[in-house]
Amino acid sequence: MKPALFLSIAFLLATPLLASQPNIVFVFVDDMGYSDIGCFGGEIDTPRIDSLADAGLRLSNFRVTPMCVTSRASLISGMEYSAAGFGNVSNGLSFAHLLRDAGYHTSITGKVHAFGNLSTGNPNTDYGFDRFFGFRDGATNNFKGDDTWRLDNADFNNFPPGFYATDAITDYTIDFIDQALSQGKPFFSWVCYNAPHGPHQAFEADIRKYYDTEVYAAGWDQLRRERFERQKAMGLVPADMVLAETGAEVPEWNSLPETSTDEWVRQKDFEALCMSAYAGMVDSVDQxxxxxxxxxxxxxxxxxxxxxxxxxxxxxxCSDNGGSYAGQWTDRSALPWDPNSNVRFNTGYGWGVLQNTPFRSYKHSSYGGGVRSPFVAHWPDGISLPAGTILHQASNLWDFYPTFLELAGATYPASYAGKSTKPLMGESIVPLFTNASSTAGSDFFISHFTDRSKGLFDDGWKIVRYFDGPWELYNFDADPGEHHDLAGVRPDLRDVMVAQWDAHFAINPPSGGNGSVWNLPPGTEHRGWGFDNIRTGLVSSVPEYMSGGVPTDTPLTLTFVGAIDFNGTEGKKIRLQRFGNPEILWEADPDTSHPAQGSNTITFTDFPELEPDAHYYITWDTGWARYRDGNLKNINAVLESAFAYRFKTASSYGNELEKTLTVPPGGTALPEDDNTGNGVPDLLDHLLGAGMDSVEPRIRTGFDQTTNPPTPLLTFSGRNASSGSTLGIEYSPDLVTPFTPLFSINGSNHNPVGGTVTQFFERTGDDRTDYTLRLDPSAFPDGHGFFRAAGTIAGEVPLSIWTFRESSFSPVTLSTLATSQDATINGANSGIISSAGSFTFDDPVVAWSGAQLPASGISNQLRTAITATTDIEVTRITYTGYLWSDRPSGATTTVQADVVAFLNGSLDSPGVVSPNKTLVTGNGGKRITPFEISHPINGKTLNATDNWELRLRLEDDNGAAYSLGNPGDQEGFGIDTVLIYGKALP
Incomplete structure (x- = not known):
C-alpha cells in the first residue's frame, strides 16, 4: 500500500478519471536503425508494425539520445540525461508516478538498463510502475537469460528450453494488460524489447527466412541504396536528399571474399548470416x-x-538510439540460433550504416545515424489525420512526458513527495494527432555520450562534435545527410550554439564532472569514427586511426608516450592487410638495431606504396614494441575488430561536375543543388576539376552573412593531396577570357593568388580539406563567373573525367559572351564541358538524364579529346552510362558499342579501341540498365601538343535508330561518366 503522503498528493494532482483516458502501449526497441522496418524503407518483413503506420501516423524527424541508458533516463524524466541525474534520475520525477496517480495501471517489461534498482512494491524504487518483468542490465542472452532478470521485486530464473526474451516480454505485457482490464483501469504498458541489441540471436526459422533466401548476399552498399530509394518514394525524406557518406571504417561489400577459413577475415557469407540474425530479431519483434x-x-x-x-x-x-557499429570476430562454427552458444553475434559497421539509412554514423554519435529514430503512432479514436500520414515536424523523446500527462489528464507538479521538481524540457505532441500543420513538439534538443559524442539542435540548426574534433554546424532541415559543415560560413551561429551547450552543462555537468573525460577542448582535426579507441600507449599515428583520404605514398609512423624499447620483442610483429583479404602485404619485427630504439617515434621506410581507393588495416602482436611510461610496458595487441586500426586511401580520380546553389544576399548559405531561379545570378555554373592523385575537388558557393553587405564565398573541397601534386582554382568571367589563378595548393602549402580572394576558413579532416575563400565582388562582373581546378598529375589518374548530371548540359547562360563548348578537354588536366543533349526516362521509379548519343555516324558520336601539354601515357579508358527501353514484350533490344581513336586528326592505329562490345537491355518491357565500357590501353604514348581523340558510338543492333517520340516502342542510350586514365612521363 502506498504511504499516506503519496495518496494525498495523488488526490490533489490527478484530474477525475475520465472514460476518454486512452490506454497507452509504448514499444521501445533497442539499437534498431531508422530504416529497418518496412514502413521506413527496410527490407525486413514487418507487416504488423507497417499496418500501424498505414492506419496511423509516422514522424520522420523524431530524435533520441545516442545511448540506451541516456534515452531511457531522458524519456522517463522528461529532460536531458545529466539534468535528470543520470541513470537513477535522482533529479527527476518519473512520469509513471503521475500516470498512476491519475488512475492508470502502469507496467514496464523488458530492459530497464537506466533503472538498475527498479523493483515494485515501494514508491522509492518502483519508478511509478505497478508491475515489472525484465532484466536490469544493458543486454542479455536471449535464450538463456541471466541473473539480472526480475519479476516485480523477486529474482526470475525460469528459462526453460524454448525460452526467448522477446516472446517472454510479450507474455508478461499481455498478462499485465489483462490485470488492468480486470481492475477497470486504463493502462500504460512500456514494452522495452532487448531486440535487436546484440547478441543477435533468434529462432532458426526467423533467421533462415533471410539467410537461405540470400537477402543480405547483395551487401550493405546495394541494400542501402535500395532503402534510400524507397524512403524517397514514401516521402520520408526529401526527393533531392543526398545519401550520407560513409566513413573509412566501412569497406565496399565487393572487396570482401565470399568466405574464408580465417575467422578474423571479414567475409560475405558470415556477414550475411550476422545481418540475417539481426533481421530475424526485428522480424520476431514484429510478430x-x-x-x-x-x-x-x-x-x-x-x-x-x-x-x-x-x-x-x-x-x-520507436527505437532508443540508432543502429550499432559493434561488430566482433566470432567462431565461424557457431550458429545464432543455437541456445547453447556463448558467441556474441553482432552486426558491424557496414550493416550499421545500412540500418541507419539515410543518415551518417551510428549509435553513440550525435550525427543523424545515432539520434534519428523511426516513430509510428496508432490510435483510431484519437488520431484524425488521414491514414498513413507522415509528418516532418521536429520532435524529441522527452516530448513523451508532457504528451502522456496530457492524455492522462494529469499535470506536472511544482513538487512531489516533498521535493521540488525541475522544469520539463519537452512539449506535448498531442496536437499533431489532429492537426498536420501543428508545430507541437520541441525543436531544441541536446545530446551527449561521454567523451565521444556531443550535439545540440535548435531552430533548424545543429552543432555536433566527435571526440576531440571541432564543433561542426549543419542546417539539418536542408542538409539532413550532414554533408556541408557551415561552421566556417556561419561562425557567429556556431558560437551562439556552443554557448548554449556550455551554459546547459555548466548547470548540469555530465557524469564524470567537469574534467576532460566528457568535455575535451575542441581541436582542429575532424576524426574518423573509432579514433577515440586508439591503442593505449600511442600518442598518434600516420596514417591516422580510422582516417580517409590517405595518400598512397604515406609511410607508417607511430608515436608513443615514451621511449621505445625492442628488447625482448623478437618474433612479435606488426603487419598490413587489405579488408577481407588474409594476405599479409607487409610486416616488420624491429629489434634493438632499429633507428627508433630509444626514440618516441618509429617510421617504417619500407612501408609499401598503397592502392588508391582501398581499405587497409594494421594489426600487431602484444609486445611487438615496448615503451616507457613510468615503467616499461607492452603495447597491447590491436586486432581487426569493432575498433581496429583502419584507414582508407584517397581516390585516384578526382573531378566532379556539380550544379550549385543560388543564394540571395542575406539569405542562408546552404550549399545545396537548388537553383531556385530567384533572379540572383549563380556565382558558379560548371566546374571541371583536374584529375590528379589523391585529389577530388568540389566547388560550391554561398554568402557570409556576418558582413554588410553579405560577402560571396567560394568553398573548394579537395582530397588531401600527396606529395608531387599541385592544384589551383582558376577563374574566367565568360569562358572567352583566359582563366586566371585565384588560389593554389602545393602539397600542404595553400595560398590565395592576387587580391581577388582572401582565405576565410579551412577545414581539414576525414579524407578532404575544405578551403572557404572570401571573394571580392568587384572582381566578378555582375556576379557572373566560371571557376575550374587545374593541377599537376602525380601517378596514374584520370586525365579527364566528366560526370553528367540532370540539367547540367545546357549551353552556358551565365554570360552573353559564353559559347557552347564541345565535350573536349582543353589541356592535359583542365577544361570545361557545357553542352550535351539530355533525356528523361519516364518511369515512376527511375528518372535519369544524361549525355544523349545519336544512333549512327562516326562524325556525330561523343568526341572526347586530350591535348597533351607534356609527354603522357594513356593507360585506360572507361565510359559508364545507361541503356533504356520501353518495348513490347518479346522485343529484344541489343546494343553494340565501339570506340574509334584518332591521333592529330588521323585514324590512330589500330583505330578501333573497343570492337563491338554487346550490351543488352532485356527482352521487352520498360527497363533501364547501367553499363560500363572499360578497356586498358597498352603503350599509348602522347607527346606534348599531340591531340588524341576518342569517338564513342552506341548503336542498336536491330537495324533501327531509337525513337524518343514513339510511345510503347522506345529505346535509348546515354553516357553518365567518361574517364581517361594516364600518367605523366619523366
Missing part, C-alpha cells in the same frame, strides 16, 4: 507486436471483438 495488437482487439480470445480496446489505445513504436 510480438502483432500478438499485442491481436490481444487488444480481442482480450478474451473468444474470438469476437466486441470487447476490443484497440480503438482507444495509443500504440507508439
Amino acid at each position: 510480438n507486436v502483432g500478438r499485442i495488437i491481436d490481444h487488444l482487439s480481442d482480450p478474451d480470445g473468444d474470438p469476437m471483438t466486441d470487447d476490443s480496446v484497440l480503438e482507444n489505445t495509443l500504440i507508439i513504436f
